[in-house]
Amino acid sequence: MTETAMTQTPKSRFQNFDFKTAGPAIALILLCIIGFLLNPAFLSEGNITNLLTRSAFIGIIAVGATFVITAGGIDLSVGSMAAVIAGVMIIVMNGAVDTFGTGVTTVLIGCGCSVILGIGAGFINGFLTTKGKIEAFIVTLGTMGIFRSLVTYFADGGTLSLNYDIRGVYRPVYYDSFAGLPIPVWVFIVVAICGWLLLNRTAFGRYCTAIGSNESVARYSAIQVDRIKTWTYVLQGLCVSLATIIYVPRLGSASSSTGVLWELEAIAAVIIGGTVLKGGYGRIGGTILGALILTTIGNILNFTDMISNYLNGTMQGLIIIVAVWLQRGDWGRKHKNN
């Protein structure tokens, strides 16, 4: 309904659109002001760098989730997928030490393995959803449990730790900077730009939007719905594997508690950013702001002792709801009608 109204009146569409775009940005700026007022150290260079680096994991995964959700799907398995990929990467790299030494080759083998696993896991999700004709929610709920228990199994219930010598070689991928920005942030930027181009400037992006709006119409319009939908899950898997590649060097370990609830954070980032949960409309830029907002909330709560620790969840929940309300609420449109 909103969309038809928007296309009918171009002038009001402009005003309305502007508000929707600005919503997440306004929320983020407000959060930053609050953070600065609570403690000026919030805007210190070190903290901003930490914030951006921390957002990179959820942000990269959320870029993939934007495609899945825009095409009308959902992927609940990303957190567990990240954990199992991290676990297998560590096992493979530890195993490769004997043959390939502790150099760059071993790290590249680990990264290659991560990409293959990510794409493979994404393909399984996509294939079961499209060809298996099972709801995405159920497929990915199933794979979520499978991936999570696999990492527990691989780690024998404990923690998988990366060989200490490889850690030295791999560590810079998380901790080093290039031109003032940490490498994870660069990866995040590149993934975001690629995601934006793919969604807004290619046929694939338009197909995703079309499928999300109305799958039957898309099918009658000769869009290969199954193939495109499967691709969105493969893309999601690839994003998870990239996030894992920059996650592993941080602490060099993976356990059953790795990536817990990342799926909900990624979905929340996508929705806060203005993408519609039921599909048909997606915004990469918003997703990135959404990821930044989520990380900033946690960061601000660590910067103050005004709020009881036990109420952290309440604050997060309130801010998420307000951030979405800022762009969905009727107050913008009332203003327009006057």
Next chain:
Amino acid sequence: MKTLSKISTLAAAATMSLAGLASAETIKIGVSYPTPTHAWAAGMNWHAEQAEKRLEALYPDVDLVLINSPDPSAQASALEDLVSVHGIDALVVLPFESEPLTDPVLNVKKSGALITVVDRGLSQPGIEDIYVAGNNPELGRVSAQYMKTRLESGDNIVVLRGIPTLIDNERFDAFMAEMEGSGVNILDHKHANWNRDDGFEVMQDFLSRFPDIDAVWAQDDDIAIGVVAALKQAGRDGDGMFVVGGAGMKETIKGIMDGNELVPVDVLYPPSMIATAMDVTVAAFKSNGPVAGRYILGATLITKENAASFYFPDSPF
């Protein structure tokens, strides 16, 4: 009809006497605990298996049955099976949750079995014959005592807590009580959920927020790993900075043995307490001394001198 029922009564009597015979010969002890889903529990699983091998080798007439369960209701069913299928003489149980398992354990007791409860108490007193547990308040107190030996009045520390639970509160309250009056400033405390990633992020934020931190109480070895990574990233791991964790993870203990200055000590909250409980339970059948009672293990301070006796390189934890 009559003969049939007679035969079945006979058969029943025969099985009963057989079962009686079997239990007279071997002492069956059921050991029930949650399926390991985190490192500490995996360590417990490993120690339970080690104790099983050791005790069965020591006493040929003792049979230990280890069962782990993924949730409270599965554990309740497992307890029923231990009684009906295995006919256990004693039960060693680490309850998933106190409330839902109190009745199932009570039913096991009614079958005549000796009950040993580990770590997490039941919600009704007097069910267990033997209680073996770590000491959470003591963990906080011992950590604080060590802090006081290294710090002076006016020094600053930050505290990273676990998951908001009774266990976390007991540790934290005892720590704060012991630190009181020492003049050491506790700048702030935040929950890091016994998790490496959260430990890393909370510590990063503490470091941005407070320019002067002299020591960190991380309460847990997993959190401590995240804290150490954050300290190294910020280059604030020198100048006598130190981190106190807790639990007794093998990597941490190895570090203490090797003289790691950043994590110089650890406070024990051992997953091997399940082995202690199994030993005590077997002793109830074998020892000539009384064993019923409450065993509260000490929260030993692990230092370079005594670390070797707490180091189990093959354990997953």
